[in-house]
Amino acid sequence: MRPGMPEPAGEAAVRPYRPADRAAVYDVCVRTADAGGDARGRWSTDDLMPDLFAGPYVDLEPERAFVLDDGGQVVGYVLGTADTAGFVAAWRERWLPRLADRYPAPPDPPRTPEEAMTALLHRPERMLLPELAGHPAHLHVDLLPAVQGAGWGRALIETFCAAVAAAGAPGVNLGVDPANNRALGFYARLGFTEIAVPGATGVVYLGRPTT
Numbered sequence: 001m002r003p004g005m006p007e008p009a010g011e012a013a014v015r016p017y018r019p020a021d022r023a024a025v026y027d028v029c030v031r032t033a034d035a036g037g038d039a040r041g042r043w044s045t046d047d048l049m050p051d052l053f054a055g056p057y058v059d060l061e062p063e064r065a066f067v068l069d070d071g072g073q074v075v076g077y078v079l080g081t082a083d084t085a086g087f088v089a090a091w092r093e094r095w096l097p098r099l100a101d102r103y104p105a106p107p108d109p110p111r112t113p114e115e116a117m118t119a120l121l122h123r124p125e126r127m128l129l130p131e132l133a134g135h136p137a138h139l140h141v142d143l144l145p146a147v148q149g150a151g152w153g154r155a156l157i158e159t160f161c162a163a164v165a166a167a168g169a170p171g172v173n174l175g176v177d178p179a180n181n182r183a184l185g186f187y188a189r190l191g192f193t194e195i196a197v198p199g200a201t202g203v204v205y206l207g208r209p210t211t
């Protein structure tokens with residue numbers, strides 16, 4: 001631990017995801033889903049953000065998920081895929097059918113922020129951008145506030161990059177809310193650079209080699 005950094009309470013360590021972690025991963029997700037801040041109460045259900053940004057990863061590609069375990073409590077994670085194209089196909093075939101009743105397809109174009117979110121569920125092909133093709137892996141990383149700023153974000157990203165590099169992915173991409181200045185500074189420090197995607201609104205795409 002570096003001087004001046006907050007220390008996690010227990011014996012924190014990064015370890016592979018286990019199915020028993022699923023509810024805790026959902027909880028970390030919603031608590032960090034509002035440009036890095038707490039999104040509980042913001043949407044019609046607190047499951048909406050995790051159903052978009054956590055559930056599909058831990059259920060469809062659990063071998064690419066890692067958690068920060070602090071004395072038996074999951075306080076952070078990195079989730080993602082080594083192969084966005086394959087993940088998109090799995091989302092359409094196996095994830096969307098499980099949730100389509102809970103989140104009916106919204107009108108096109110969506111009329112409300114909630115509809116814009118459920119549109120993401122119904123159109124996983126939105127992730128297939130030609131500009132991102134050279135970075136076939138993608139990820140999501142989130143830590144509860146108590147363990148932020150202590151090096152665990154870096155540890156999670158490096159763990160994920162090693163895993164997807166071993167699976168053959170030369171590069172990783174991710175999307176950031178442009179209002180999330182802290183995350184933008186973090187990713188820049190870790191060597192991510194912007195990938196220009198003409199027409200993208202409300203998201204900045206970043207990429208990095210995995211090795």
Ligand SMILES: CC(C)(COP(=O)(O)OP(=O)(O)OC[C@H]1O[C@@H](n2cnc3c(N)ncnc32)[C@H](O)[C@@H]1OP(=O)(O)O)[C@@H](O)C(=O)NCCC(=O)NCCS
Nearest residue numbers: 032036142143148149150151152153154182183185186189
């Ligand atoms: C963003 C987040 C994942 C970063 O993880 P973290 O554990 O807080 O960051 P780390 O302590 O591992 O920082 C790693 C390095 O980045 C640097 N860094 C972190 N934030 C920075 C910033 N805003 N500007 C510049 N450098 C920054 C650190 O100083 C550290 O540098 P070093 O390793 O060379 O000493 C974490 O703060 C978080 O989960 N935030 C809330 C959820 C979120 O926003 N997730 C991202 C959504 S896209």
